[in-house]
Amino acid sequence: MTPAPRACWLAAHGRRLFSVLHLPAAASGGGVLVCPPLFHEHARSYRLFALLADALADCGLTVLRFDYYGTGDSAGEDAEFTLAGAHADAACALAALRERVGKAPVAVLGIRGGAIPAAHCAVHAGSDALWLWQPPASGAECLADLQRRDAHLRALHGYAAGVAGDRALLGFACNPSLPDELRAARMPAALDAGDLPMLVLDAAGHPGPFARTQRIDLAAPLHAWIDQIAMRRVPRAPLQQLGVQLAAQLHAGSAATSRRLASAEPAPGWGSVSHG
Template sequence: MKSQPLWIPVDALRLFGVLHEPVTRARAAVVVCAPILHEYARSHRLFAVLAHELQVRGVAVLRFDYRGTGDSEGDDDAFSMRHAVRDAGKAIDVLRARFRDVPLIMLGVRVGALIAAAAAIEGRADRLWLWQPVVDGAAYLQGLREFEARERQSPMRYRIAKRADAIDDASLMGFLCSRDMLDELAGANWSDAGIARSSVTLLDAMVDGRSPAHARHVPLATELSAWAEQLDMTRIALGPIRALAAELADPVVGA
């Protein structure tokens, strides 16, 4: 079972990706739209392992870094929601070229759910798996601003000397962001318009009135849902990841 690192050309840049291709014929193909900022780093291992477990069950998975993130090319402030949608489109092209006749699924994680949904609206994905989707961009942004302010003042982070410099407006959770990106995030809201409810699987600890319309709800165990706040990176919960991979893969591979 092998994963294949690759470059995905987009505009004048290259995106870094990892393709998890099953040994036997793939029965479905998944593009992972990762979360952003600190959530990207915290969840990287979780989704690498989940991709591997889906691969074992006959599902091809492509994980990639948006431009300006991870190992992709571009400065940090090259990331924007608009560009991320374009990047996801290129990832779809790569997967479609290799796996023509299988259902294509977009797995959108947190803010990545908004990016994955854009592809679904364009009719380029057959199904949507939404993992703890961010539905209110302004509230999410506000929460991160408060989080960052606490971090800047934290005696656990700055043990000896307090930071004399003020918070940089262009910084979010320690990452350099463009003004465009911050504006886009503030204006991003979930909408069910244009998305077939029957195509949506919601992965979340619980469902409430603001959750996207969905046909199926897969409850997430605490080990898989607490990472957006705090993930213990030293211990990845392999058991729950395997169980979840089976729950997601079985219906699409016809097990």
């Protein structure tokens, strides 16, 4: 039986980060670091990714979820959240996970805007795979989407209309540097990701900018949450199926990388393989 998730603190360059560790029942076959989405999507998706982490632990993986500094249960004020800080937080969390799983392969999963720190972390801090869940095409697109939703709320609701637009985004106090950071953020398609195996998880028929990347089509309950107004209970069955798929992906990708390194052949890279 998979143990219950364990809450713990991470010390990230003097900043206190809240995290939750999901351990498998037996020895770990690999690890997954979950980089959560930004702003309102963090709370909206919290339960979904807690249950996905549980499903992955059921499949023998060690999963670490964490809150960036200035978000969720981590220390810091809302306006102290920055992209540079998120990059550093993710790298720290990845190091903690590496310590836990030893030489087993590790994937970084970035959700929505969390794809930006996840990609940065996977490329610069080093991981064995990068998984992107409904990612934006770029930091600029992520910002545009947040600003569009913010403007929609302001136009529709009196309670949102009076909020200072230059200091808040979607109800959260916003660091003045964050919009510029997001505009400048590069995504994996534009990053020099080398042969880092990449996987995109998105709704069917939504190829986005990662059309040539290996992908998993998400069932409706797993992708529709971003547009739903009311929060709904998350069904477990599709998450359990997805957990099995992702665990297999991590092990297959790790085996392929090991074979490639052993034979010193040119790397095909998941990022360039078309899976239509």
